[in-house]
Amino acid sequence: MDGLRVVPTRRHGRERLYVCLPDGGNVAWYDREAARVNLLSDDRRDEVLQALGPFVTGPVTVVTGPVTVGPPPVPTPAELARLSLHPDDDLAPNRPGEALLVALEREPAPAHRLRADPRRRALAAEQATGAALDRLDGAGWHTLHSLPLPGGDRVHHLLIGPGGLFALHVLPARRQRVRVGDPLVALGRRTPLPLLRRVRADADRASYALTAEVRPVLVLVEPAHVSVTAPPRSVRVLTDRELPELAGTGGVLKPADVEALHAMARDRATWKRV
Incomplete structure (x- = not known):
């Protein structure tokens, strides 16, 4: 997993799991409430999903399904x-x-x-x-x-x-x-x-x-x-x-x-x- 680690956080009542590099930089985060894995870089998709494997519930799909994987949504x-x-x-x-x-x-x-x-x-x-x-x-x-x-x-x-x-x-x-x-x-x-x-x-x-x-x-x-x-x-x-x-x-x-x-x-x- 090239040293990727998962760091849980909770803010304003929402739980997120950040996937971080050894130097602390974020490469992705998993929003459990939205059932979405947000990738900052698609290059590490497989590594991120492997690191999140024990924490994600339900099948992971690219577009649809219980857990969605993709770039962060455009802010409203x-x-x-x-x-x-x-x-x-x-x-x-x-x-x-x-x-x-x-x-x-x-x-x-x-x-x-x-x-x-x-x-x-x-x-x-x-x-x-x-x-x-x-x-x-x-x-x-x-x-x-x-x-x-x-x-x-x-x-x-x-x-x-x-x-x-x-x-x-x-x-x-x-x-x-x-x-x-x-x-x-x-x-x-x-x-x-x-x-x-x-x-x-x-x-x-x-x-x-x-x-x-x-x-x-x-x-x-x-x-x-x-x-x-x-x-x-x-x-x-x-x-x-x-x-x-x-x-x-x-x-x-x-x-x-x-x-x-x-x-x-x-x-x-x-x-x-x-």
Whole structure:
């Protein structure tokens, strides 16, 4: 195999196997999700396929079949826009609860604090929601997390896919009763707050930034019970267990539109004008 070695990597939820020369240079990579071996040079085709043999599942063909072999596909306009982004301006690598993680690192709660830091409850809720949304990627959906808005606000999660765009605001409600009466939301015995106004406002700002309709969603994480006195205006209220329902919607955006909107939304500059 002339020293070719296979190096597995995982980035943004996608797994790739790079085939490298002894000096570290890449000659090919295998994208398992796309079932495609991308050759940078056709001269080493046989050696590359031999090196990947233990990792490739299914027969390998030149044009069609479970695994396709050929040169890397020509990038789409959306992919070219993504590649042109400076790493500091690309929001796609943001982790669920990114802003909270940074805040906790910069200003951790005092060690003598008796009660748990509420930021950690909020972080756990956003991480659980983000993990559920990331599992929708294989169905043609993209999720962006913790998108910053001017003034210190942020969109907790933005879901983009065949069913349209959704701005999700996450509310930790572990083992608590939740009462929703537009625009008020109450947790347990706490004073109700007009949270739905903020949920709608964040979605409106996202719509303005992306020049497309973005629907607001309030996600209640692990509530004991939810009561809705009247259907909230334009806001969809879901528990974390009901999130997969969003993937069942479709017929709104074509795949090319999904990719174009995702490329726009991941650019930090998009959100500076709202």
